[in-house]
Amino acid sequence: MNLKDALYTRRAVRDFTDAAIDDAAIRQLIDAAIQAPSAMNEQPWSFVVVRDKALLDRISAEAKAQMLRTTPAGLLSHHFQETLGNPKFHIFYHAPVLVVIAAKNDGPWGTIDCALAAQNLMLAARDASLGTCWIGFAQGWLATAEGKAALGLPPGYVPVAPIIVGHPKVAPPPVARKEPEIYWK
Numbered sequence: 001m002n003l004k005d006a007l008y009t010r011r012a013v014r015d016f017t018d019a020a021i022d023d024a025a026i027r028q029l030i031d032a033a034i035q036a037p038s039a040m041n042e043q044p045w046s047f048v049v050v051r052d053k054a055l056l057d058r059i060s061a062e063a064k065a066q067m068l069r070t071t072p073a074g075l076l077s078h079h080f081q082e083t084l085g086n087p088k089f090h091i092f093y094h095a096p097v098l099v100v101i102a103a104k105n106d107g108p109w110g111t112i113d114c115a116l117a118a119q120n121l122m123l124a125a126r127d128a129s130l131g132t133c134w135i136g137f138a139q140g141w142l143a144t145a146e147g148k149a150a151l152g153l154p155p156g157y158v159p160v161a162p163i164i165v166g167h168p169k170v171a172p173p174p175v176a177r178k179e180p181e182i183y184w185k
């Protein structure tokens, strides 16, 4: 697949088949991720590959509970309150794999560098006919001491991009883009 096709057809995928993904395929996605540019070439990223279903279920439950507990009532819409309170809602949509890209320090560029690596990973997945979705819902709890311990990350690391990976059940339809605001000078 050429780059333009990958860019224009990558979608957030939230419905996966039961098919597993082998470690070599994940390794290829990580190799693509680390081709991203990084400030001062620090390459400050690390990758946690979670395939353990019990751990995925635990992170989903902890993250939902934490968001309900900590988000100020005014900021949580009725829809989100209902979604997060629904025991059947799994924030990872039962994807077989979660890759968490974490910055090795909380310096000014780590988050940006990891986000660039994340986009590379998502585009490489599209090229490999795999589906991905960045799961921001997981970020709050993963950033806690308990969350980092669950991932086996040192306390100084910063989880930036939790990305689920799986075989898409269906190709999601295109998602419209707003007209970009552009200031020509």
Ligand SMILES: Cc1cc2nc3c(=O)[nH]c(=O)nc-3n(C[C@H](O)[C@H](O)[C@H](O)COP(=O)(O)O)c2cc1C
Residues within 6 Å of the ligand: 010, 011, 012, 013, 014, 133, 134, 135, 136, 137, 138, 175
């Ligand atoms: C930082 C970030 C956080 C996101 N968090 C979630 C999430 O928690 N759950 C979810 O289903 N999708 C999440 N998404 C996916 C977006 O909803 C999706 O990218 C957006 O609707 C545009 O659709 P597209 O990716 O198919 O173009 C997130 C995307 C980004 C970039």
